[in-house]
Amino acid sequence: MPHADSSLVPESIKTKTEFWNHVYDQLNSLLDGQRSWVTNLANASSLIYNSLAAFPAFGTDPTRAVNWCGFYLDALFFPSPRFSTHAVSDPQTDVLLLGPFCGKPACQFINVTPGKARGVCANAFIRRESVLVPDVDEYPGHIACDGDTKSEVVCPLILRRPEGDIALGVLDLDCLAVGGFDADDKAGLEEIAHLLVAACDW
DSSP states (O other): OOGGGGGOOOTTOOSHHHHHHHHHHHHHHHHTTOOBHHHHHHHHHHHHHHHHHHSTTTTTOGGGOEEEEEEEEETTTSOOHHHHHHTOSOTTOOEEEEEEEEESOOOSEEEOOTTTOOSHHHHHHHHTSOEEESOGGGSTTOOOSSTTOOEEEEEEEEEOOTTOOEEEEEEEEEESSTTOOOHHHHHHHHHHHHHHHHHSBO
């Protein structure tokens, strides 16, 4: 099967639970034999984004479309010498750097330094728990990369290690509709986040 066909959604899939189980299985197949986090996160963002566009609950109504799907990664875990000299003068500042994504250009980094952090991605990363936002205009400190976004869901990427867990970054999705995501979406994305963390060499 061509890799692009992974994003096709069979007509028999009607519920969000069925949809996310299907995306999980398709992603699991795409990850087989590949341990590069760059490759796997790139394919994951494309698969999720294009599968959502093909699913009637999101894709057939342009006012309910998911307009962004991608990753932000902790700059302390993925250091970039050029980043520290061009964007942040204080080496103690911790930020999430924009990673693989599908959608319009986005914020290059998000501050996650305790006491300075704000926004949905920062809160999910710091709290190490998913954040579901029905209406971004009602969320304190929301960072608007795209003014058309009305709802958002963010899941942290947590690497479990005997010496302690490490927050690697977040999986972030935006939607054009208020209330675009629900608990089923959050649960499905959390399973995908777990799969991705286990499937990559960090």
